[in-house]
Amino acid sequence: MRTEIIVVGAGPTGLMLAHELTLAGVPVVVLEKQRTRNPQSRAGGLQPRTAEVLDLRGLLDPLLADAPSRNTHGGHFAMLPVELDCRPWRTRHPYPVTLPQDRLEAYLEQRLVEQGVPVLRGHEASAVEQDADGVSVGEIRGSYLVACDGGHSTVRAALGVPFPGRAGRMSAVAADLTLAAASDAVPTTRGHFSQYPRTVGGYFSILHPLDGDRYRLIFGRLSGDGPDREAPVTADEVREVLHAVYGRETELGELSAASRFGDAVRQVERYREGRVFFAGDAAHIHAPIGGQGVNLGIQDAVNLGWKLAAEVRGWAPAGLLDTYHDERHPVAARVLEHTRAQAVLMNPGQDEEVAAVRTLTTELLRLPDTNRYLSGVMSGLDTQYPGVGPRMIDLELTTESGPTRVSRLMHSGRGLLLSLDGRQRSVGHRSDRVEHVAAKTDEDVAGAEALLIRPDGYIAWSTTDGSSLETALTRWFG
Template sequence: MNTEVIVVGAGPTGLMLAAELGLAGIDTVVLDRLAEPTGQSKAGSLQPRSAEVLDLRGLLDHLSEADRSRPGGHFAGLPVALDNTPWQTRHPNPVTLPQVALERLLADRLAELGVPVLRGHELVDLTQDDDGVTAGTRGPDGESRLRGRYLVGCDGAHSSVRKLAGFAFPGKAGTMSAVAADIEFAATSDLVPTGQRFFGDYMRRGGGYWTLLHPLGDGAYRMIFGNAERRDRHAPVTDAEVQAALHTVYGPETTLARIRHASRFSDANRQVERYRSDRVLLAGDAAHIHLPAGGQGVNLGLQDAFNLGWKLAAQLRGWASDGLLDTYHDERHPVGARVLRNAAAQSVFMGIGEGTEVAALREVVTELVTTPDGNRYISGMMSALDLRYDMPDAPAHELLGRRMPDVDLVTDAGPTRFSRLAGHGGGVLLDLGAGIGPAASAQLGGRVGVVPAEPVPGVDASAVLVRPDGHVCWAGDDVADGLDRALARWFGQPAR
């Protein structure tokens, strides 16, 4: 079988990447070794920037299971809600959503786009040459080979792609082990939380354990816990193990009925040195692993995919400028490194480290996060709303490299907002009085849509050029000052 892109892994990162490629008309096949999704909640929420990303493609409104009522994000479970309102977002609160629901949404999008997901197909070998990648798979019908022009590993922390392609994966091995489990109770004490609360309120410590317990709905709870005891990550999670943590932290009257799903994780902290090796690329946990602190893992992977999808499509369609695909590593590797750094810092506060020194440090940082500047800094980092990519050779502007705010617009077609202009997956050139006209879009083969609109309060520019991933790559009043360079840099040379 031949295709243009082979995506290995049908978690949120792989499904998001395949959806972006499918939207661009790229022939894509997704492989996953599991015959069906596990059903485990795993990640429990979307950070605000990930909610914006889904909104840019018109997907957020389809999340009927999403709950936006939980106030604020958190940093290491400290008792201060993070306030994202200074970042000019329509989604200031984390969106409570089990990972399984997100995967269903993205799988439905792939079905609409006609992108096949081959479940029960395990990658067993791969080779690459100057023209493409050949993947050897083992599936329900035996072994087969799949040929693609590129292959992207989105197959998680223990990535087969990363190992088979020889990516170095330096970092720190895990020093602790912990459990994430979806459980049901037979009986509960008053210490077991009910309803939606600030996430930091779900953290408890006692008897050497640290725990996080919150309701999922339908009678289920998600419990994350650990202590000083280290266990083999391959060992099954037992009822007795979960019950011991429940009795210790939530009282002897709190009893377990059953475990729906359970898995182990650690505080291992690693990142590949390069996100690309010729025609093989990595995204999500295949490229970086860290303690799942603050709900950043799934969000980091979704945004890796959102950054990569349109660039890989441009490369395959032949209009990418020199080096465009390499900007995926250049832009996303520092973002991943920053998350690894803050996850390592959070591990100190979350009860994984104890003692009077840790308690004192927790108090000092809590005081810092209560200040407006401290809260804004941490909220921007945790939500990814503060992310700013380097845009070389473009005139300085406060929006340059940042996410385009989802501002209200008045266009020739009537009132709308920016996110409603981005659903096609191409670039957008907002003409806020510059008088650009539609010629630029025609010259670039429709890769950029020119949208005339009335000037927007708070956007100090007569024109704004936005990439398919929602980041501003040019803004200003003088369209002769670098706009053509930005168009060529990010959207290819004009057609003859």
């Protein structure tokens, strides 16, 4: 089989990347070693920036069409009892969006299959070979390969790419389940995440509602001990925790899925190895706190997708592919740093000194400036790249065709030249990769008369920059 891009891994990162490439008209094949989709919920929600990115492609509303309700609670930092307020960041999604990861994956895979994209399950990329002209995985040949195959990436291992960092120091379990009976200690409604943690009977645990009658239970021993990572999670093990933490009257109904995880912290030094790129957990892992993994992976995919498409289609300016590493590596490094800090504050076996730091940090979170800063960090709304403007606000617009929003103008995955002063501007021969729209808005645009927006939603140029539009178009769109 011959294709342009081989994507290894059918998690959120790989599926989103395949969607971006397909939108750009680039042939792609997705390889996944698991024969069936993982039914476990895993990440239980989307951070605001993830929601914005999905909205840029028209994917968010269909995903939420069957959602039982919208979340009305802010995010958290280290599970401290102060809601993070994202409203100062001018987002349409000021709260984390309740959406289990399994539902996101199922939807993205369905979209790809409907468009004729091969999602080949039962294919492990244990042998990867590359040369000056392309990459091969068995009998599948492509121009480039992107490893989105998780923290235990077989592609990374096959190429001998180091994964430096720190090994895990704790062992915990995440389980999806229903309850046959529940004590008063079991939460029945969704609230701020800080209300869920409990430390009882030698365990730390978090039990919170998912959709329908499902719950997610996260637990581990305060001693840090636990079975081997590969040991299956048994119903008896889960039942013991429910009894110890939530009382004997709390009975397990069905254990639908469960897995073990740790808190290892690692990141590849370079996101590119010849014709192979790394994204998502294949590029970086950290303690699973606050949906950071999905947030990073989806944005890795949307940052890389249009750049790979530009290279394949022959219009990429020199060095465009290198900006993937330059832009995304520091973002993940920052997440690794702040999740480490949160892990210290969240440590259930904390001493008096850590408790004092928690108290002080809680007080600081109540200050508007601190809350705004950390809400930007946790949500991804503050992400900004070197030499690039901030993310584009999803402005309400009026065009010749009627009212619209910036995000609706970007469903095609192309760049957008937005003229807000009514002037017609030229994108030259780039109309296949940049759309020009004249519009008006009543919202604050900091004096900009026109804006050039990259496909990933970041401002590449504005009339307030002092540089020419042609320079920006050439830099980003060839």
